[in-house]
Amino acid sequence: MHEVTRWQGLGLAGVLAGLSGAIAGCSDDGAGQGGDASGPTSGGPTSDGSASGGPASDGPSDGGTATGDPGADSGDTGDTGEPPPPPATGCAPLPPAEGDVVEIGPEDDLAAAIASAPTGRTILLRDGTYDVSGAGYIVFRTPGVTLRSQSGDPTAVVLDGGYGIGEVLSVAASDVTIAELTVQRPLYHPIHVTGASDANTTGTRIYRVRAIDPGQQAIKINASAEGFYTDDGSVACSYLELTDAGRPMVSDCYTGGIDAHLAWGWEIRDNHIEGFWCDAGLSEHAVHFWNGGRDTVVERNTIVDCARGVGFGLGDMGNGTTREYDDDPCPGVDGYVGHFGGTIRNNTVWAARPELFGSQSGFDSGIALEQACGTSVVHNTIVSLEPPFTTIEYRWPNTSVDIANNLTTHGIVARDGGQAALAGNLSDQGTEHFVDAAGGDLHLADGSSAIDAGVVLPAGAADEDIDGDARDGSPDVGADER
16 A cells, blocks of 8 residues: 555664665553553543444444435534645545445435445445434445545535444445545544454545544544454545534543554545644544554644644553564564554644643643654654643653654653654754744745755655655755755
């Protein structure tokens, strides 16, 4: 699906010498700011990482009926409007559906249409609001099924859980695509991807989807109770938000954007993720891969007013589960690893809202690496208009990472024995670097000292910036290349 660039073998001296090769490197709901990885006490993951209230392994016996006025948006929860246009790279609307195509509307039984779809079928949803609050579980158990809007407008098709259904869409089969629609207001997750009962789930594609006001995480990814994993998926060009209207529906601050356990080879790109914070308690991250995740690529995402931005790993022992890999991806490392390899690049994290800073936990971290082995963190921009706990932190003894060419308004911090090769970063910077830091435009301003100030990285590490523009031979620091 994608090629993961891994830096190996030079260390910081090699970086400063020009990085002709690769650089070496190998919470917990509340582990930021010095806490322990105790995890949630209610509504959270079971021992296998699945959310309570999800479908039983045998799936639904009755799909229920979706109803609703196709001309009314009864599920409007006060979301702040359409997201800004995503980066130009790879976010075009899908081409027209071909082959085995079935159209349904709000008056039809969505769960039954999905349950009966054979491999290769595309289900097109006519515009309207689909009230699924009284439906049974809506589960993909057949591989190769696509669900998308007929119009291609993600705002025109709304699957509204009305806080009356645990999960709106559950995926337990490979090569499922969910695209160009809105999923909102479940008790738990708008979309939940799990391993199947007898095989890994691979190739999930979530594209140009709006996931609004989850009761827990917007997109949940974890292994099945039978121990099968969820690998090689993608979440791209999507809009995830917890609004002011939805925030009171979250219990014990057990929320976040994308939360993945034990997952290998996912790509999270070109998304806008906003508003994941609580008045009391510390939410999970906008993007979070942990408990033995591997080779995740998180790139060109815009993260706005979330308590935590991107997290690889969490706590010194996660939630007590991990994944073993036969090829020993971090040789010489003994003990628990929260995340193996992976890349975090060309993302912007912006914290500006007074209510976020005034909440109990405030803005905790832009990027947090906890028991992360071999991860590269390059060309990210993190701006906080008030002091956070950290902008980038690397924590615990099995963390060995590469951090280069990041532009941050506050500190890049080692904690609890974490190790990193650092090069070309500009931390503790003012907002004069940016076109409009107060308004969220984090492109570099004329005269910024970040221009041409980065170190040269190996080919493939971050060849383009957040807008898809090529980096030149004297790279700028941060996500933007002028």
